[in-house]
Amino acid sequence: MSTTAEEGKQQKAFGWAATDQSGTLSPFNFSRRENGDEDVTLKILYCGVCHSDLHVLKNEWGFTSYPVVPGHEIVGVATKVGKNVTKFRVGDRVGVGVLVGSCKTCECCQQDLENYCPQIIFTFNSYNPDGTKTYGGYSDMIVVDQRYVLRFPDNLPLDAGAPLLCAGITVYSSMKYYGMTEAGKHLGVAGLGGLGHVAVKIAKAFGLKVTVISSSLDKESEAINRLGADSFLLSSDPAKMKSAIGSMDYILDTVSAAHPLLPLLSVLKVNGKLVTVGLPNKPLELPVFPLVFGRKLVGGSDVGGMKETQEMLDFCAKHNIAADIELIRIDEINTAMERLAKSDVRYRFVIDVGNSLSQ
Amino acid sequence: MTGLSEEVRPNKAFGWAAIDTSGVLSPFKFSTRGTGEKDVAFKVLYCGICHSDLHMIKNDWGTSIYPLVPGHEVVGEVTEVGSKVQKLKVGDRVGVGCMVGSCHSCDNCTNNLENYCPEMIFTYGAKYYDGTVTYGGYSNTMVVDEHFVVGIPENLPLDAAAPLLCAGITVYSPLRFYGLDKPGLHVGVVGLGGLGHLAVKFAKAMGTKVTVISTSPSKQKEALENLGADSFLVSREQDQLRAAIGTFDGIVDTVSAQHPLLPLLGLLKSHGKLVVLGIPEKPLELPAFPLIQGRKLLGGSMIGGMKETQEMIDFAAEHGIKADTEVIAMDYVNAAMDRLLKGDVKYRFVIDIGNTLKSIS
Numbered sequence: 001m002s003t004t005a006e007e008g009k010q011q012k013a014f015g016w017a018a019t020d021q022s023g024t025l026s027p028f029n030f031s032r033r034e035n036g037d038e039d040v041t042l043k044i045l046y047c048g049v050c051h052s053d054l055h056v057l058k059n060e061w062g063f064t065s066y067p068v069v070p071g072h073e074i075v076g077v078a079t080k081v082g083k084n085v086t087k088f089r090v091g092d093r094v095g096v097g098v099l100v101g102s103c104k105t106c107e108c109c110q111q112d113l114e115n116y117c118p119q120i121i122f123t124f125n126s127y128n129p130d131g132t133k134t135y136g137g138y139s140d141m142i143v144v145d146q147r148y149v150l151r152f153p154d155n156l157p158l159d160a161g162a163p164l165l166c167a168g169i170t171v172y173s174s175m176k177y178y179g180m181t182e183a184g185k186h187l188g189v190a191g192l193g194g195l196g197h198v199a200v201k202i203a204k205a206f207g208l209k210v211t212v213i214s215s216s217l218d219k220e221s222e223a224i225n226r227l228g229a230d231s232f233l234l235s236s237d238p239a240k241m242k243s244a245i246g247s248m249d250y251i252l253d254t255v256s257a258a259h260p261l262l263p264l265l266s267v268l269k270v271n272g273k274l275v276t277v278g279l280p281n282k283p284l285e286l287p288v289f290p291l292v293f294g295r296k297l298v299g300g301s302d303v304g305g306m307k308e309t310q311e312m313l314d315f316c317a318k319h320n321i322a323a324d325i326e327l328i329r330i331d332e333i334n335t336a337m338e339r340l341a342k343s344d345v346r347y348r349f350v351i352d353v354g355n356s357l358s359q
Numbered sequence: 360m361t362g363l364s365e366e367v368r369p370n371k372a373f374g375w376a377a378i379d380t381s382g383v384l385s386p387f388k389f390s391t392r393g394t395g396e397k398d399v400a401f402k403v404l405y406c407g408i409c410h411s412d413l414h415m416i417k418n419d420w421g422t423s424i425y426p427l428v429p430g431h432e433v434v435g436e437v438t439e440v441g442s443k444v445q446k447l448k449v450g451d452r453v454g455v456g457c458m459v460g461s462c463h464s465c466d467n468c469t470n471n472l473e474n475y476c477p478e479m480i481f482t483y484g485a486k487y488y489d490g491t492v493t494y495g496g497y498s499n500t501m502v503v504d505e506h507f508v509v510g511i512p513e514n515l516p517l518d519a520a521a522p523l524l525c526a527g528i529t530v531y532s533p534l535r536f537y538g539l540d541k542p543g544l545h546v547g548v549v550g551l552g553g554l555g556h557l558a559v560k561f562a563k564a565m566g567t568k569v570t571v572i573s574t575s576p577s578k579q580k581e582a583l584e585n586l587g588a589d590s591f592l593v594s595r596e597q598d599q600l601r602a603a604i605g606t607f608d609g610i611v612d613t614v615s616a617q618h619p620l621l622p623l624l625g626l627l628k629s630h631g632k633l634v635v636l637g638i639p640e641k642p643l644e645l646p647a648f649p650l651i652q653g654r655k656l657l658g659g660s661m662i663g664g665m666k667e668t669q670e671m672i673d674f675a676a677e678h679g680i681k682a683d684t685e686v687i688a689m690d691y692v693n694a695a696m697d698r699l700l701k702g703d704v705k706y707r708f709v710i711d712i713g714n715t716l717k718s719i720s
Contacts, residue, residue, distance in 0.1 A: 108629060116629040116654060118605070177654065261645070270467055270475040276647050286620075286645035289638050291659025295475060295536070298657050300650030 009034045010132075014359055015139025016330055017067040023057035025333050027359075028067060030135055032143050033128075040088050040149045041080035042096065045354035047137035048073025048163040048323070049333070051194060051256060052279065054340055056125050060281055064125055071137030072098045072123040073165040075158045076354075078149075085146045093152035095313070097165035098123055098303045100134060100148045112307040114148070138330065140357055150310055153317035160322035163194060163348040164313060166303060167323065171199040171252060172312040173304030174275045175206070180250040183207030188233065188251040190264060192219045195254035195277060197347040198323055200227045203252075205319040211248065213264070222346070226324075235263060248272060258282045261298065265290040274298045323348045329356035368392045368491060370400075373719045374498025375692060376426040382416035384692050386719045387426055389494055391502045396441040399508045401453055404713035406496035407432030407522040407682070408692070410553060410615070413699055415484055424484050430496030431457040431482040432524040434517045435713075444505045452511040454672065456524035457482055457662050459493060459507050471666040473507075497692070499716055509669045512676035519681030522553060522707040523672060525662060526682065530558040530611060531671040532663035533634045534565060539609035542566030547592070547610035547626060551578050554613035554636055556683055556706040559586045562611075564678040570603075572610070572626075581705070585683070594622060605629070613637050620657070621646050629653040634660060682707050688715035 010031035017028035035041045053070035055061055074096040078088050088094060101121030102114040109117050121128060124136030135142075152161060175181055183206065189199045190213040200223065203210045211231045212223035220232040234240050244267045251264050256278035264274055265287070276284070276298065290296055304312065316322065324347045328336050336349045351357075368390035376387035394400045412429035414420055433455045437447055447453060460480030461473035468476050480487060483495030494501075511520050534540045539562070546567045548558045555571070559582070562569045570590045571582040579591040592599050600622055607626045615637030623633055624646070635657060649655060663671065675681070683706045687695050695708045710716075 113629075116652075262642075270472070276650060278647070279651060280647050283621075283644035283646040285642045286657075287642040288635050288659060291635060291657070292638055292661050293475075293659070295660050296658065298645065298650070299655065300647060300652070301654050302651045 013135070013139055013141055015069045015135060015357070016333060017069045018057045019067045021059045023054070023337065025057070025138065025337070028069060030069065032135070032141070033132070035080040035082055035143050037082040037084040038145050039082045039143050040078050040085060040094060040146050041141060041143045042074065042076040042094055043079045043141050043354070044074055044076040044137055044139060046075045046159045046162045047071040047351045047353050048166065049336060049340060049349035049351065050163070050166045051340060052166070054337055055279070055281070057337065065133065068125050069135035069138050070124050071139070072096070073162045073167070074123070074137030074142060075152060075162045075165070079141070082146070087146055087151070088149060093154070093158060095150040095152050095162070095165050096123060096137065096142060096144050096148065097150065097169060097309055100144050101128065104147070112305040114305050115303045137353070138333070138351060140353070148306060150306070150313055153314055156313065156317045157322055159327055159350050159352070160325050161313070161316070162350050163198065163323035163325065164316055165309070167194045167198045167348065168202070168316060169304040169309045169312050170277050170301070171195055171202055171254075172315070173308055174252065174277055174301030175202065176308070177301060178250070178273050178275050178299055180252070180273065180275070181206045181208070184209065185249040186211065186247065188213045188248045188264070188267060189229070190214070190235070190251055190253040191255035191278060192223060192347070193254060193343055194323070194348045197227055198321070199252050199254060200229050201321045202316070204228050205315070205321060213251070213267070241267065246270070250275070252277065254278050256280050258284065260285055262287050262290065265296055268294065268296050270294045270296070272296045276300050325350040327352050331356065370500070370502070372494070372498055372500050374428045374494060374716070375689060376428045377416035378426045380418045382413070382696065384416065384497070384696070387428060388719050389428070391494070391500060392489060394439045394441050394502055396443040397505050398441045398502050399437055399444055399447050399453065399505050400439040400500065400502045401435040401437045402713070403433055403435040403496055403499055403501060405434050405518045405521045406430040406710045406712050407525065407684070408695060408699060408708040408710065409525045410699065411525070413696055416696070422484070424492050427484050428494035428497050429483055430498070431455070432521045432526070433482070433496030433501060434511060434521045434524070435501070438500070441505070446505060447508060447510065452513070452517060454509045454511050454520060454524045455482060455496065455501060455503050455507060456509070456528060456668055459503050460487065471664040473664050474662045496712070497710060499712065499718070507665060509665070509672050511672060515672070515676045516681060518686055518709050518711070519684055520672070520675070521709050522557070522682035522684065523675055524668070526553045526557050526707065527561070527675060528663040528668045528671050529636055529660070530554055530613070531561050531674070532667055533611065533636065533658070533660035534558070534561055535667070536660060537609060537632045537634055537658060539567065539611070539632065539634070540565040544568070544608040545570065545606060547572045547607045548588070548613065549573070549594070549610060549623065550613035550637070551582060551706070552613065552702060553707045556586055557680070558611045558613060559588050560680045563587050564674070564680055570607070600626070607631055609634065611636065615639055617641060617643070620644065621649065624649040624655055627653065627655050629655070631655050633657045636660060684709040686711050689717070690715070
């Protein structure tokens with residue numbers, strides 16, 4: 001929260017927004033707060049296109065407040081820093097992920113788990129304490145409290161690194177929390193999209209054996225040859241699924257479409273863990289007996305706190321992990337959204353904001 | 360393994376068995392194997408009636424082999440031990456729970472998790488190594504491999520200890536495994552039956568604050584005054600549910616009927632855990648958002664390994680934890696099953712085998 005005398009003053013900003021449930025984006029003028037004592041202002045260079053952006057654009061979760069400027073995989077360069085800002089200087093390569101505020105005092109915030117704070121402020125489609133709306137990274141600049149700004153390591157490319165700010169932390173945090181990082185153990189990654197492909201890379205860096213579980217046979221070659229997975233399991237082949245019963249220690253389920261859990265639970269060993277990070281908007285069908293008979297668990301996880309997000313970026317920089325992206329111009333965003341709805345992207349669109357967004 | 364080289368079961372025994380899916384039990388003569396070098400033979404004194412017995416006699420799960428002699432909450436007194444038996448001797452008070460065999464070599468067995476061994480053998484209705492079917496504790500005598508027999512300390516009355524062998528371990532194991540055993544944590548128990556009432560007692564003994572979550576307001580007095588729960592939440596009361604949102608570290612769900620998970624997930628704090636022990640007939644609906652937004656988890660559990668079962672018995676003895684039972688005569692068993700179906704028991708029937716199972720001429 002900024003505490004300057006200029007609190008309440010706004011400055012011009014420009015981006016692309018959707019104004020109704022069609023989700024169609026178009027140029028949009030709006031305003032942001034002036035840079036306060038705790039704030040960092042970013043000139044936005046790149047912004048990843050997360051599937052959540054699409055869900056919110058079309059109000060699929062029912063809580064969209066239009067007009068909405070999406071985008072929470074934001075990277076850029078610091079152009080201003082408030083007088084209390086110690087971690088960043090003008091010119092630093094910086095990023096902003098899924099949240100831009102929290103209460104800072106609750107148990108979760110005190111434990112570096114700002115992402116679970118009941119008063120979390122999301123980067124877009126949320127409200128600041130002063131009542132103004134938050135707008136995301138499909139825009140030219142953003143002003144963010146330093147606590148919620150990440151430092152982008154030098155050897156991490158800005159464009160391919162942007163998706164790490166949501167996809168990367170989502171898989172990294174879930175794997176660490178549920179103890180799915182023991183070298184030599186067998187991890188299944190269900191779904192090979194934005195989350196899934198980053199999960200394969202991060203899991204390999206942890207020394208896990210990785211099997212990609214997918215219903216699309218044409219992803220097999222990609223998974224193994226390009227992403228480095230150890231094997232591929234075709235979930236639509238009952239015989240293959242049967243032979244995989246009880247073979248995996250963990251499964252990271254990145255699939256957001258509704259899907260049955262029983263086949264995945266069967267593939268787990270006793271004491272196996274299924275962690276769901278895709279956000280299906282309908283409840284999943286959960287047969288209880290495999291959980292009981294095998295002491296298995298189903299857990300969820302949602303991005304990560306700021307400390308862990310920085311840790312994840314540093315980990316990815318060390319292991320040369322970045323997303324596989326398709327760079328697009330801002331005026332191609334609506335076509336990109338249509339393709340994203342059909343999962344027609346390998347594996348994240350990233351908007352070249354710096355070079356293509358202009359009034 | 361018994362070491363028998365032929366399929367001989369030389370010892371006459373008698374009990375009550377169901378002979379078809381009506382589930383009606385009646386006197387039944389059978390034989391047990393001889394006491395092998397690792398076996399313990401004991402005279403059965405009491406046997407708890409578990410809801411699983413009811414499912415099995417009616418073949419609800421499609422796996423029943425008739426004639427079926429149920430009973431896996433068995434306590435008694437040792438009458439004979441094999442030459443290699445080390446832990447137990449004649450006269451000892453012992454108990455047998457849900458298993459009488461496992462492979463002893465897989466990862467699970469090596470880690471004291473015989474209950475998850477793919478070759479685990481159930482105490483009744485299962486094929487034993489000698490090819491015969493296992494018969495449970497609704498009978499006068501049993502012969503069991505020492506590995507699957509626990510000792511019952513003197514200060515635990517046998518009738519009240521019997522239900523610990525299934526219900527007790529079923530709630531004890533997940534409280535430990537899911538870390539819901541730390542003093543000061545707030546634990547909810549859903550369902551107040553055989554499992555639920557013991558969950559309250561164990562959780563309290565572990566130092567947690569316990570809230571019973573139930574659809575029946577009539578159970579409140581029981582829960583608070585008799586079982587020692589700290590509070591009671593009527594899950595049908597929206598106001599009570601709303602006020603309790605995000606206040607539980609963990610919830611142990613013992614209900615096997617279909618029921619919605621969303622309210623229970625909402626009761627959990629972030630990073631909270633919902634443990635499911637009852638097995639509903641159909642899959643439940645799991646809303647993913649609450650799991651994800653609060654990093655919550657839902658896990659299952661099934662009885663416990665032998666080491667942990669002994670640990671649980673010793674813990675119960677140390678803390679004076681006994682099941683609340685209604686002791687019945689053997690010939691009341693069919694009426695008891697009818698009442699159990701309606702949940703009409705506080706909270707476990709226990710058959711007084713020693714005094715009321717009459718031999719069959």
